[in-house]
Amino acid sequence: MSDQINDSRRQFLSKAAIAGSVTIAPGVFLHQTAQAKPDEKAVTSATRWGMLIDTDKCSKGCTDCVDACNQEHALTGFDRPETDAQYIRKVSLVEKQTGHEISLPLMCQHCEKPPCVDVCPTGASMKREDGIVLVDKHICIGCRYCMMACPYKARSFVHETIENQTLSAPRGKGTVESCTMCTHRVDKDGIPACVEACTDENHNAMTFGDLNDPESTISKELKKHGGKQIRADLQLNTGVRYQGL
Amino acid sequence: MTRFLRLSLILTGLIMLFPSQGMAETPFPIIHEPEGKECVEDEDDMRRNHMNYIRHQRDKTMREGIRAESEGSYSLSKCIDCHVEANDKGVTPTHNDKEHFCVACHEYAAVQIDCFQCHADRPQKNIKRSSSDQALKDQLQEMLAAKDMGDVQ
Numbered sequence: 001m002s003d004q005i006n007d008s009r010r011q012f013l014s015k016a017a018i019a020g021s022v023t024i025a026p027g028v029f030l031h032q033t034a035q036a037k038p039d040e041k042a043v044t045s046a047t048r049w050g051m052l053i054d055t056d057k058c059s060k061g062c063t064d065c066v067d068a069c070n071q072e073h074a075l076t077g078f079d080r081p082e083t084d085a086q087y088i089r090k091v092s093l094v095e096k097q098t099g100h101e102i103s104l105p106l107m108c109q110h111c112e113k114p115p116c117v118d119v120c121p122t123g124a125s126m127k128r129e130d131g132i133v134l135v136d137k138h139i140c141i142g143c144r145y146c147m148m149a150c151p152y153k154a155r156s157f158v159h160e161t162i163e164n165q166t167l168s169a170p171r172g173k174g175t176v177e178s179c180t181m182c183t184h185r186v187d188k189d190g191i192p193a194c195v196e197a198c199t200d201e202n203h204n205a206m207t208f209g210d211l212n213d214p215e216s217t218i219s220k221e222l223k224k225h226g227g228k229q230i231r232a233d234l235q236l237n238t239g240v241r242y243q244g245l
Numbered sequence: 246m247t248r249f250l251r252l253s254l255i256l257t258g259l260i261m262l263f264p265s266q267g268m269a270e271t272p273f274p275i276i277h278e279p280e281g282k283e284c285v286e287d288e289d290d291m292r293r294n295h296m297n298y299i300r301h302q303r304d305k306t307m308r309e310g311i312r313a314e315s316e317g318s319y320s321l322s323k324c325i326d327c328h329v330e331a332n333d334k335g336v337t338p339t340h341n342d343k344e345h346f347c348v349a350c351h352e353y354a355a356v357q358i359d360c361f362q363c364h365a366d367r368p369q370k371n372i373k374r375s376s377s378d379q380a381l382k383d384q385l386q387e388m389l390a391a392k393d394m395g396d397v398q
Contacts, residue, residue, distance in 0.1 A: 039313035042305075063385050070381055074374060077381035081388060084381065090389060128310060136307055137363055163339070164372045165365045167322050172363035187310045 039188075048112075048131040048239065049181055050211040051195065052218050052227050053104060055244035057205035060103040063090060065206065068197030069107075072182065073169035078160050085156040085171075087179040088194060093245075102245065105194065105206075108133055108154040108179035109230065110239030116146035116155065125176075131211075131239050132181045140175040147176060151231050154178045181208075181239075211239065274349040279327045285319060295324070321360065326368045340366040 066088045069075070077084045088107040094100070114133045116125045124140035127133045135146070135155075147155045155178040162172050168184035171177055182192035190196075191208045198206040209218030221227075227241030284291055286298075298319040305311045314320070328346035331337045338344040340361035343352055347366075351358050365372065 040311060042309035042311055061386075061389060063382070063389070066385055067382060075381060077384050079380060079384070081384050084384070090385070092389075126308065128308065130310070134307070136304075138303060138307070162363070164374055165363065166374075167365060167369055170363040170365070175363070183310060184312070187312050 043128055043130040043187070045129045045131075046212060048211045049186060050110070050131070050209065050218060050239040050241065051181070051192070052207040052209075052221060052241050052243065054205045054207075055102045055104045055242055057203055058103050058105065059203070060092065060101065062103075062203065064197045064201050064203065065105050065194035066090060068193040069179075072166070072193035073171065074164060074166045076162075080159075083157070083159050085158060085177060087156070087177075089153070104242060104245075106152060106154070106230070107194075107240065108150075108181075109152050109236070110179075110181060112237035112239070114236065115149040115151065115234075119145040119149040121145065128183070132183055132186070133178075134180055134183065135176050135178065137170065137172065137175040137177070142174040142176065144176060150178075151234055151236075271353065274343075274353045276349055277328060277330065277344075277346050279330065282327055284327075285323075295319075299324075321364055322369075325365065329367050329371075331371060337367045337371040 066086075069087050073087065075085050075087065088105045091104055091106045093102045093104070110127075110131055110133045112131065114125070114127055116133065117127055119125075121143060122139050122141055124136045124138075125133070125146045126136055142157065144157055147153075147157060155176050157176050158171060158173050160173060165171055169180075182190070182194075185192060195206040195208040198204065207218045207221060209216040211219060211222075213219055214223075222241060225243060227243050228245045229236070229238045229241060230245075286294070299321050302319055324347075329337060332344065338346075338348075340348055343349060345366065347358060347360070
């Protein structure tokens with residue numbers, strides 16, 4: 001969209017802003033910590049939403065997060081596992097040497113530099129200012145380039161006519177979709193359905209929060225114990241991080 | 246020339262005499278109007294501009310995350326909540342029925358709408374939905390079990 005700012009322009013502006021603030025008041029930065037977004041205001045890059053998943057707390061047979069996600073978005077199966085929409089996949093990793101097994105939920109990693117956005121011919125695949133990567137289904141033509149570009153196999157294509165959608169998750173045949181980090185909840189100061197379910201069931205394997213806010217639980221935890229990106233070699237700077245990998 | 250004029254006059258007269266035969270009109274659709282509620286704008290305004298009101302807002306909601314219900318904000322789901330109601334038989338019309346509020350007019354005007362390919366066409370309270378899709382749940386458990394067999398790494 002024309003009102004979006006590209007990366008290089010943003011970097012220039014942020015440098016200019018830093019230079020400006022130094023000139024005005026040396027040593028003093030007007031640091032803006034994230035706080036509840038007023039309803040009528042647009043999301044800004046002051047916030048970057050992210051998720052931290054502790055694989056040590058994620059048990060193998062558990063699908064609470066996936067079930068909650070399916071319910072939240074009214075995802076239905078058509079008995080076609082290959083093509084049925086999946087926002088979250090449960091993935092198992094086995095280390096060949098030791099047999100040690102890790103189970104983890106894998107969803108859209110909400111990259112800072114998303115390949116899906118790069119390849120989209122219509123601008124439907126987009127990143128919100130607060131770092132959430134979405135598909136604008138109004139202008140998605142269903143070409144599925146983004147599905148090919150995504151290194152995480154995070155996106156699904158809707159092959160069937162969909163009925164009985166929920167209010168917060170409009171979805172229909174011929175468009176691509178993926179994890180929205182529950183924007184409809186996050187915009188109203190809520191947390192994603194998967195994180196809520198995981199916490200409610202006392203697994204506590206998922207943490208949601210603002211990566212830009214050094215005082216947030218997720219930032220503190222990441223600073224203290226770190227968190228890995230999957231395929232960090234691609235340098236996408238993912239918003240979803242994993243511990244215990 | 247005069248002969249042609251005379252002929253056309255007779256024809257015009259005939260058409261005026263029997264309007265039902267000469268100019269059969271498509272019957273105006275029956276539009277379900279909710280009782281006792283006032284629409285967000287005047288009826289004439291809504292008929293002409295409803296598409297612009299909603300369209301203008303969709304990008305703001307989708308791309309900028311503005312979900313406020315402030316003055317001057319419109320919502321497709323609010324339209325649906327008022328205008329789509331269960332009929333006498335207790336059945337709520339879907340976008341496949343001519344009875345549906347939106348469809349009734351759009352069929353008449355021959356304007357195709359794509360809204361309901363993705364958006365809910367009935368109020369949420371009128372949609373029966375199981376707590377979670379069992380088929381999908383079973384499928385997932387099956388896939389997890391398949392991994393136990395050691396065929397996935």
